[in-house]
Amino acid sequence: MSDRFIYDVAVRWSDMDAYGHVNNARFLTLYEEARVALFFTAARALGVTSFEEGIVISRHEVDYLRPVDYGEAVRIELWVSQLRAASFTVSYELFDEDVLASRAKSVCVPYNLKAGFPRRLSEPEREFLKPYLEV
Template sequence: MRHLYRCPLRWSDMDAYGHVNNAVFVRYLEEARIDFLFRPEKDFKQGSVVARHEIDYKRQLVHRHHPVDIELWVSQIRAASFTITYEVKDDDVVYVRASTVVVPFDFEAQRPRRITAEEREFLEEYRDDSEEEAVAA
C-alpha cells in the first residue's frame, strides 16, 4: 500500500526562473513524511530523526495553483531504521524520485532506538520493496 499526500505549492517555492526551487523539494518530502508518520491512529510518538536523503530530480515543476501529488511507501525496514521512498508527480509525470532513511529516536535519552513491534506492524502495511531498484536507477 502507498500513502498519498497532496502537497500545496506556494509562491515562495519558486526560484528566479518560475520553477519550484530544488531545495524546496526537501520540505515537500518532510511534509509528506509527517503526514504519513504522525496520524492520530498510528504514529511515531517516541520520535524519529532523518539520517539521510537522496533526491533524483527528473523534471522541473512549474508553480501553479493546484497541489502536486507525493506518493510514498516503505522500501526497507531494519532493526533501528527504515527507508521511505517517494515520487513527486502528476499522473504519469514524475518530477522527483527520492528516499529518506529515518531512525527512531529516544529524545529523553538522546539516542537512537529500535523500532517497536507496533511501529513495525504499521510500516509493514506500507512496505513495497519491489520499487527499491527502480528508484535507485
C-alpha cells in the same frame, strides 16, 4: 506490491526559485509534509503515537526528473522500501499533473529525543509500516 500512502501537497509561492520553478531544496520540504502526514496523522489514527517521540533523518537522496512550476498541488506517493531493526527507508515519487517529476529516498531512524539516542522500532511501529513495505 505494497500499499502507497498518497498525499497532495500545495506548492507555495515561497517554494519558487528565481527561475519560477520549485527550488531543489524545497522538494525535501514537500516530501517532509507527506512523511509527517503518514507518521503523525495516519499513524495516530491507528493508535500509533510513538513516532511523535522522535524520528531523525540520517540520509536523503533525490532525483530531479523535470521542473515543477507554481500552480496546482503536487501528488506524493510514498512507501517503505527497507525495514530494519533500528531504521527504515521511505521512498517517494512526486507527480506534477500526473507526470513523474522527482524520486527520493529518506533513511529514517527512530530516536529518543528526551534521552538523545537512536532506538529500535517498536512492534506497533513495525506493524504500522508493514502494509507500506515494498515486496
